[in-house]
Amino acid sequence: MTTSFAQRFCARLVLALALALPVLLPANAGAQRADATPRVESREGRHALIVDGQPFLMLGAQVNNSSNYPDMLPEVWPVIRKLHANTVEVPIAWEQVEPEEGRFDFSFLDTLLVQARENNVRLVLLWFATWKNTSPAYAPAWVKLDNARFPRMTNAKGETHYALSPHYRSTLEADKRAFVALMNFLKVHDRQNTVIMVQPENEVGSYGSVRDFSRVAQRLFDGPVPEPLLRRFGKKSGNWKAVFGTDADEFFHAWHIARYIEEIAAAGKAIKPLPMYVNSALASAFGRQSAATYSSGGPIHHVIDVYKAAAPSIDFLSPDIYNRDQAAYLEYLRLYERDDNALMVPETGNAPEFARYFFPVVGHGAIGFAPFGMDATGYLNFPLGAKSLDDKTLELFARNYRLFEPMQREWARWAYAGKTWGAAEPTDPKAEHRQLLDLGKYRVTATFGQWQFGTGRPTGNSEPTGGVAIAEIGPDEFLVTGFMTRVRFDLAAPRAQESMLYVRVEEGNYQNGKWIFRRVWNGDQTDYGLNLTDREQVLRVKLGAYRGKPVIPVGNPN
Ligand code: DGJ
Numbered sequence: 001m002t003t004s005f006a007q008r009f010c011a012r013l014v015l016a017l018a019l020a021l022p023v024l025l026p027a028n029a030g031a032q033r034a035d036a037t038p039r040v041e042s043r044e045g046r047h048a049l050i051v052d053g054q055p056f057l058m059l060g061a062q063v064n065n066s067s068n069y070p071d072m073l074p075e076v077w078p079v080i081r082k083l084h085a086n087t088v089e090v091p092i093a094w095e096q097v098e099p100e101e102g103r104f105d106f107s108f109l110d111t112l113l114v115q116a117r118e119n120n121v122r123l124v125l126l127w128f129a130t131w132k133n134t135s136p137a138y139a140p141a142w143v144k145l146d147n148a149r150f151p152r153m154t155n156a157k158g159e160t161h162y163a164l165s166p167h168y169r170s171t172l173e174a175d176k177r178a179f180v181a182l183m184n185f186l187k188v189h190d191r192q193n194t195v196i197m198v199q200p201e202n203e204v205g206s207y208g209s210v211r212d213f214s215r216v217a218q219r220l221f222d223g224p225v226p227e228p229l230l231r232r233f234g235k236k237s238g239n240w241k242a243v244f245g246t247d248a249d250e251f252f253h254a255w256h257i258a259r260y261i262e263e264i265a266a267a268g269k270a271i272k273p274l275p276m277y278v279n280s281a282l283a284s285a286f287g288r289q290s291a292a293t294y295s296s297g298g299p300i301h302h303v304i305d306v307y308k309a310a311a312p313s314i315d316f317l318s319p320d321i322y323n324r325d326q327a328a329y330l331e332y333l334r335l336y337e338r339d340d341n342a343l344m345v346p347e348t349g350n351a352p353e354f355a356r357y358f359f360p361v362v363g364h365g366a367i368g369f370a371p372f373g374m375d376a377t378g379y380l381n382f383p384l385g386a387k388s389l390d391d392k393t394l395e396l397f398a399r400n401y402r403l404f405e406p407m408q409r410e411w412a413r414w415a416y417a418g419k420t421w422g423a424a425e426p427t428d429p430k431a432e433h434r435q436l437l438d439l440g441k442y443r444v445t446a447t448f449g450q451w452q453f454g455t456g457r458p459t460g461n462s463e464p465t466g467g468v469a470i471a472e473i474g475p476d477e478f479l480v481t482g483f484m485t486r487v488r489f490d491l492a493a494p495r496a497q498e499s500m501l502y503v504r505v506e507e508g509n510y511q512n513g514k515w516i517f518r519r520v521w522n523g524d525q526t527d528y529g530l531n532l533t534d535r536e537q538v539l540r541v542k543l544g545a546y547r548g549k550p551v552i553p554v555g556n557p558n
Helices: 005-024 029-033 069-083 107-120 169-189 213-219 227-233 240-271 302-312 324-337 353-363 391-416
Strands: 039-043 046-051 058-062 087-093 122-132 152-154 160-164 194-201 277-280 316-322 344-348 368-371 420-424 434-438 443-449 467-476 478-484 486-492 499-510 514-521 530-532 538-547
Touching: 005 277, 046 194, 046 391, 058 344, 058 391, 069 391, 069 434, 069 538, 087 107, 087 194, 087 368, 107 122, 107 169, 122 160, 122 169, 152 353, 160 478, 169 194, 194 277, 194 344, 194 391, 213 240, 227 240, 227 302, 240 302, 240 499, 277 344, 277 499, 302 324, 324 353, 324 420, 344 353, 353 368, 353 420, 353 467, 368 434, 391 420, 420 434, 434 478, 434 499, 467 486, 478 486, 486 499, 486 538
Parallel strands: 058 087, 058 368, 087 122, 122 194, 277 316, 316 344, 344 368
Antiparallel strands: 039 046, 152 160, 420 467, 434 443, 443 486, 467 478, 478 538, 486 530, 499 514, 499 538
């Protein structure tokens, strides 16, 4: 075979460019892969969802459970557009794609992909299969009705439980085959990666029985604890009871469910390596309840390590947070934000009081947030979520996304650098409406329901709507945004006679990666702190210090 001069010239040019590129490109660009498949990247205990080669903040929304049919999509898109969501989480049900064994039908997914692209949003697919809120409701009838081939669990009394047992190859192989067919469909029909993540199963585990007590399960339970789990917990070998004592039943169940999902996820990733996560119905954020009261075997916070040992193909574990209490909400964020676990809230209530939690979620560096039940099909999961999904309720979520939409890429970068913080107003009106955020050199005091002028007591807003998110974007420079919160910066450890000042507070917003200036805040707008109101405001705050006493604002009524 001969090569022309032009071909040789081109080949040399490509080689020269390839050698020069590391020098020409900024440091982080080297991390970009030619392969644009989304992925989760982690560095020094921090995480980013990489979409189209760059960190991406998922401004998400999850549709209702049965909105996974083409005729429902016209009820979905108007709500998504109103919300300014950039990603929609949609179920794909096993019963829908494999109604008869071996006959696959991905026509809904086909329609969904086309319409998502038309609406300029990305997708997260929720694989409702062996477990959906722990039950096999979404498995095809040929699975649900054949419990000889696909056995259900047995409870401690020897009765047949509703959940499918995780201990049977027959069930695992059937689920895996359908999941692999789904991933194959994506590989062929979604080269542009409209789908950015996949959630295998949904809220796995079992209610009412801590584990399967069938003979098959019992034999495994009496056998040795697998090596990776012993290693993870630093334990010596033995059977489950001997090694884990009172935790043994739940850890055993969690391990086997996690191994089951691991095999499915690994087979799917071998086809197309999209990020995969498992969502969790939660146990109480504080204290330890009896496993009979929550979905035992799911990725509850105290078994995250079991899942990590069992399921290396699962990128992260996620809390579905429907608890309206601020202290519990923040605790769940703390429990799932780990060096080895990217934080994402794939489901949260769509009632008005959940909207403010967006700010601590992104402040914790989460890769995404998604209120649940965001469509106009008429179903409302009150009291978990909203009583009515009226315009006023939607607007509380929409305004958050409008703030972040133009700067989601920047925010995701700051979060990946570990430079973001957030706070939300307490739920209890009697609680202290003042929170401190430690930003290193600076300390932020966030107060809720405080007059904009003066230093009166913060008593909370008339509805709990206060929330603030802050990012460090340069030396002594911060981006501040949110609603219904007063934000005051102080030096964390001022030297003698040292006082902080706002060198410049600009209001503006990001457009295509550029800061667009609108005005400077000064005088009343900064004297007592920065008052974020119900207006959509993004501030760039440059701080400095001088030698001298702090300013005493004129006209202070206190
Ligand atoms: C959590 C589940 O993951 C969702 O699918 C849904 O059932 C909600 N609970 C309740 O509406």
